[in-house]
Amino acid sequence: MATLLTIGEFSRLTHLSVKALRHYDDVGLLRPADVDAATGYRRYAAAQVPVAHVIRRFRDLDMPLGQIRAVLEAPDIDARDRAIVAHLERMERVLEQTRETVASLRRLLDGGEPDLAVEYRSVPVTPALAIGGRVAWGDAEAWLADALGELGRAVGPDPGHRAGPDGALYGPEFFEQHVGEVVAFVPLAATADAPGSGRAERVDIPAADLAVTVHRGPFADVDQAYGALGTYVAERMLGADGPIREHYLDGDPDPATEVCWPVLDGRKTIPPDSRDAR
């Protein structure tokens, strides 16, 4: 009754390659209406053409096959539309990131070295409200914004409850393996009695000796501060174990980021200014 199409015909009607169609059959994304048991020949129904067109558009938008399947199998139109909107929003963010990366590349190629002002700082143990987790590189910005938002609400609006700006600790694996421990924190004043709530816990941020530089400008350029500060520390052989810290300053004109590199205890070592830089 219904017309069945060979895989070649279906390919011409849908603009999906034959290899792609076989692959979609293999992974169960788009099964032919019929498969000849003896020969294995795939036969597609004309009614499958619109589904194929939808799949092709999602693939053109780089949606993974698993997500496309989820969209197609969505129980109702609402769920389907939510999945689509979610993907389009992800694409918007990627787009925005692309723009930022292009600008950052231009600055890097045109601009000179960032001028580096390094300060040594010995910080004591600091009580804080914190959220920690194993975070993947690509999720870090969203995760951090989310965590600091939650912490901000838990601490409350009274600035007297804070003992410093928002911050985060990054374990070495976060940089070296692009997935690792990240701890977002808000340092608490002694007067604050913010209880743990949700994911937020009271913790003590450990004491540390730090070499600190302030990065002003777009966050996409923060690696330049890492490069300059890390080189500075390495040249002076001051490096020490421990997580790298960032402090997020509200900043005068623009927000700024303090990058804090763990270094050897300045009181136990030769003062850095009198060291041989070699």
Next chain:
Amino acid sequence: MATLLTIGEFSRLTHLSVKALRHYDDVGLLRPADVDAATGYRRYAAAQVPVAHVIRRFRDLDMPLGQIRAVLEAPDIDARDRAIVAHLERMERVLEQTRETVASLRRLLDGGEPDLAVEYRSVPVTPALAIGGRVAWGDAEAWLADALGELGRAVGPDPGHRAGPDGALYGPEFFEQHVGEVVAFVPLAATADAPGSGRAERVDIPAADLAVTVHRGPFADVDQAYGALGTYVAERMLGADGPIREHYLDGDPDPATEVCWPVLDGRKTIPPDSRDAR
């Protein structure tokens, strides 16, 4: 003398993962300043940090490693900048395509079926000026615009030299394997004496019996016309061998595309309207 950094340190300074750094060494994109002959330990120079930052930005922009190498090895700043500009232009085009695909997806999900008006047409052999080649799916739009531009210049501005609108032939492999023969052509009036020039050759576009439908609207939606027309032809068992043709009409309000499906000779077969649609 110069400070050398371990791969782990270099990773933290550059925000490239250790695995990525080893990969870039393997493929020769970013060789460590020194490799210990005995242990194989990689040592990076602080001076390599900026190169690594550039690589990271290009990778964030999805530039393939081979192209990044070409950019880094560019003999002079001009060549380097041309390579960068070329990549950014490619990205712009991808971006524009993304926007079009999103719009096309919305239309497909919201909109109903396109209304299909099919016309049968028996076209004779037509002399034409043509450019042909093996074209990959993703290059087709740019290739076609280029080829038709060249043909237009070769035929000249006199409309009396043309016997019809711009067109193209697409072999079945173009759709089924996403790479295949494409021929762009401008049909020539008997009065025209356009000689071959550059890639352009005088050819005869073969006669054919065609089922034709006109697709109006964005070219991103043209697959809907293919689906509707191809289904129509398949349901009536009219399909015949031969390339699919497109004619590019300047169109009244907007440009339009005629999609032409090869069919059996109508004079030798039962007239389609009197056929059983099963």
Next chain:
DNA sequence: TTGCTCCTCACGTCACGTGAGGTGGC
């Protein structure tokens, strides 16, 4: 000295593309 860092395979991932070698359908 101990564990931490670094090393090299080998294999996996994702969405197909590229043949090779062979059978069925018109």
Next chain:
DNA sequence: TTGCTCCTCACGTCACGTGAGGTGGC
């Protein structure tokens, strides 16, 4: 009947990520 279409492996691509298993450096 012939060649054209379709089939199934098996392997390649790209840029790494994921362990396994082992050695060197502080």
